[in-house]
Amino acid sequence: MSRLNPGEAVRVRDDYPPGHIRTPIYLRGKQGVVERYFGAFGNPETLAYNQPGPKKDLYKVRFRATDLWPDYQGSPKDTVEADLYDHWLETMK
Amino acid sequence: MSGDHHHDHDHNHDHDHGHAHSPPQPDEKVHSYHQILSIALKELLIEKGVVTAAEVRSFIEKRDSITPGNGAKVVARAWVDSAFRARLLEDGNAAAAELGFPITGTKLVAVENTPETHNVVVCTLCSCYPRDLLGLPPSWYKSRAYRARVVREPRAVLHEFGTEIPDEVALRVHDSTADIRFLVVPQRPAGTHDLDEEALAALVTRDSMIGVVRLEEGPR
Numbered sequence: 001m002s003r004l005n006p007g008e009a010v011r012v013r014d015d016y017p018p019g020h021i022r023t024p025i026y027l028r029g030k031q032g033v034v035e036r037y038f039g040a041f042g043n044p045e046t047l048a049y050n051q052p053g054p055k056k057d058l059y060k061v062r063f064r065a066t067d068l069w070p071d072y073q074g075s076p077k078d079t080v081e082a083d084l085y086d087h088w089l090e091t092m093k
Numbered sequence: 094m095s096g097d098h099h100h101d102h103d104h105n106h107d108h109d110h111g112h113a114h115s116p117p118q119p120d121e122k123v124h125s126y127h128q129i130l131s132i133a134l135k136e137l138l139i140e141k142g143v144v145t146a147a148e149v150r151s152f153i154e155k156r157d158s159i160t161p162g163n164g165a166k167v168v169a170r171a172w173v174d175s176a177f178r179a180r181l182l183e184d185g186n187a188a189a190a191e192l193g194f195p196i197t198g199t200k201l202v203a204v205e206n207t208p209e210t211h212n213v214v215v216c217t218l219c220s221c222y223p224r225d226l227l228g229l230p231p232s233w234y235k236s237r238a239y240r241a242r243v244v245r246e247p248r249a250v251l252h253e254f255g256t257e258i259p260d261e262v263a264l265r266v267h268d269s270t271a272d273i274r275f276l277v278v279p280q281r282p283a284g285t286h287d288l289d290e291e292a293l294a295a296l297v298t299r300d301s302m303i304g305v306v307r308l309e310e311g312p313r
Contacts, residue, residue, distance in 0.1 A: 022270050024217050026244065038200065041272045058271055065247075065266075074248045077263035083271035 002037045002057050003086060009033055010061060010089040020048030023088045027080075031092070032063040035081060043085065057086035159228040163194050164276060165297035167226065169290045171203070172281045178205075185276060189226055196225040196274075204267060205278040206307070211258050213251065213304030214267045214275045215243045221269035223276050227302060234303065244268060254305045277304040 004010060014029030022044045038058040046053030065078040072078070124132070138144050167189055171178040181188035185201030201223060204212040216222065217240045222230035233239050243250045247266050251258060258264055267275045279301040285293060300306045 022218060024268065024270060026217070038271075038273060044271070058273075060273070062265075065264075069245060073246060074264065075260040075262070077261075078247065078265070079263065080244050080266045080268060082268040083273050085271070 002059075004034045004037070004057075004059060004089060004091070006034050006036055009092040010059075011092060012061070012084065013088050013090060020044055023084055024082060026068060027061075027063065027082055027084070030063055030068055032061040032067075034089075035060040035062045038083065041085075058083055059086070059089065061089065156224070156229065159225065161227045161297075161299035161302065162294070163189075163192075164223070164227045164299075164302045165294040166192055167194065167203075167276070168278050168297045168302065169294035171278055172293055173290050178278075181278070194226055196223070199223075199225070199272050199274045201226065201276060202273050203276045203278050204265070206280045206304070208262070208280075210263045210265055211304065211307070212265045212267060212275070212277045213243060213247060214269060214277060215240055216269040217241070217244055218268075218270055221274065223274035225274075226276060227299060231299065231303075251305060254300070256306050258307075277302050279304075279308045282308045 009031065010033070011031045012023060012027045012029060016025075016028070036059070038060065040055035041058045043053050043056045060081055061084050062079050062081045064076070065074060065080055066072045066076055068080060135149060139146050139149070167181065170192060171181050171188075177188060177191070180191075181203045182205060185203045186196045188203070189196050189201055204214075206212055214222075215234075220230055220235040222234060224230070239250065244266050247264050248258060251264075269275060279297065281293070282296060285296065288296075296308055298306065298308070301308050
């Protein structure tokens with residue numbers, strides 16, 4: 001079972017560790033909603049150093065464009081979605 | 094060569110030629126640091142016997158033989174066969190494999206354009222693209238300008254491609270940050286109800302499967 005469910009609000013960790021990180025900077029610290037669960041995938045943060053390591057749950061997370069960019073020019077319906085690993089997502093409590 | 098000049102090619106020996114023919118020119122391409130690094134690595138792997146030059150060449154040839162036409166066939170099938178469309182949206186890899194397009198190592202997710210939603214794909218971190226299905230991405234897809242701007246001002250970017258998405262349509266930008274590859278299933282253009290699957294596939298363009306254009310019209 002995955003830790004997070006579709007529809008759940010999450011915040012991306014606002015963290016800047018060194019290494020091969022595939023969580024885009026523009027999403028760090030931003031709030032979004034889990035759109036779907038993809039399954040467990042190899043972790044690029046360890047694979048980049050030839051260490052297979054444990055697989056990580058991967059989610060599609062949807063962000064409102066207006067939440068990412070305060071001066072966003074477009075429709076309030078517009079969204080950006082990214083595929084993020086479980087350990088980058090914090091639940092909203 | 095005969096002395097009386099009755100040969101029939103159109104080389105006029107009397108005119109003043111006016112310019113010197115250049116000697117053969119070398120390739121103008123200047124390799125970047127990372128290109129030189131990858132060439133050096135390839136040469137080392139060949140030298141050490143890890144791979145052969147023929148294997149590298151064959152792999153490149155195989156990669157280059159994959160074209161957006163493969164994706165177009167998947168889209169056209171989804172347009173004419175609702176059961177296939179459902180399978181494509183459920184499991185892109187399995188659906189593509191049904192048509193003879195194996196996708197290995199990544200998960201293919203089809204995202205469907207509807208009257209309410211328009212999808213566009215980017216990889217802000219590098220150049221992730223459904224290469225197993227569409228072949229190599231266009232150079233603009235890999236440009237920093239496209240990658241940085243399409244998440245920031247997607248409607249302005251689409252406008253530059255000649256694409257206007259009405260404000261009531263939600264624009265959904267998919268940033269391919271992990272092992273998922275996205276295929277946009279464009280909306281079937283109006284006026285194509287009498288076309289067969291092959292004719293429909295001919296309408297589907299690469300850029301429509303990235304999502305920077307819509308297929309507005311049927312054949313003219």
